[in-house]
Amino acid sequence: DTAVSQTPKYLVTQMGNDKSIKCEQNLGHDTMYWYKQDSKKFLKIMFSYNNKELIINETVPNRFSPKSPDKAHLNLHINSLELGDSAVYFCASSRPTGDGGTNEKLFFGSGTQLSVL
Amino acid sequence: GQNIDQPTEMTATEGAIVQINCTYQTSGFNGLFWYQQHAGEAPTFLSYNVLDGLEEKGRFSSFLSRSKGYSYLLLKELQMKDSASYLCALHDFNKFYFGSGTKLNVKP
Numbered sequence: 001d002t003a004v005s006q007t008p009k010y011l012v013t014q015m016g017n018d019k020s021i022k023c024e025q026n027l028g029h030d031t032m033y034w035y036k037q038d039s040k041k042f043l044k045i046m047f048s049y050n051n052k053e054l055i056i057n058e059t060v061p062n063r064f065s066p067k068s069p070d071k072a073h074l075n076l077h078i079n080s081l082e083l084g085d086s087a088v089y090f091c092a093s094s095r096p097t098g099d100g101g102t103n104e105k106l107f108f109g110s111g112t113q114l115s116v117l
Numbered sequence: 118g119q120n121i122d123q124p125t126e127m128t129a130t131e132g133a134i135v136q137i138n139c140t141y142q143t144s145g146f147n148g149l150f151w152y153q154q155h156a157g158e159a160p161t162f163l164s165y166n167v168l169d170g171l172e173e174k175g176r177f178s179s180f181l182s183r184s185k186g187y188s189y190l191l192l193k194e195l196q197m198k199d200s201a202s203y204l205c206a207l208h209d210f211n212k213f214y215f216g217s218g219t220k221l222n223v224k225p
């Protein structure tokens with residue numbers, strides 16, 4: 001009963017190829033995200049969707065195209081892969097912390113390690 | 118960005134107490150969060166603060182001082198399984214801004 005699941009876990013591919021990463025959450029959360037973690041371990045937000053609608057696009061190259069067919073799924077398609085795209089990509093979903101404010105608690109998938117050769 | 122700074126790496130002994138600091142420069146945020154990330158795994162939620170002060174959750178506590186731009190995570194009774202990276206993050210308008218994390222090595 002995995003909460004946030006993403007596939008594949010490892011992705012090795014050549015420069016110039018197109019690849020997709022899939023993500024699904026069974027937590028009933030309204031908001032989903034894609035984060036990129038580089039070699040220096042910085043986690044940076046790429047996209048956020050709320051109920052299938054894009055709410056954050058963090059100046060990511062348009063080679064990256066997220067798609068949310070429903071609020072439980074957020075897939076990431078990457079065109080014309082470049083060496084600099086090598087990183088670990090984390091899908092996440094969130095729910096309010098319940099403290100009456102606007103804070104959210106993130107739940108991450110296990111990550112996809114993308115290696116572009 | 119939010120200029121979130123954490124020490125890169127720390128070492129502590131099993132059974133001891135360790136404090137991991139996080140400083141930031143920002144005009145405002147909703148809450149400050151701490152996540153634990155074991156090597157090769159996903160980050161998992163540990164604790165968060167909205168108001169100044171100490172939040173205690175078992176062996177883990179987190180402290181926030183908004184006026185000083187400072188937070189810390191306190192880990193008590195360290196166990197070997199606590200060896201991991203600890204990420205400080207600010208939540209602001211649907212975004213989380215993460216620090217680069219502090220790698221904690223717990224030795225016997």
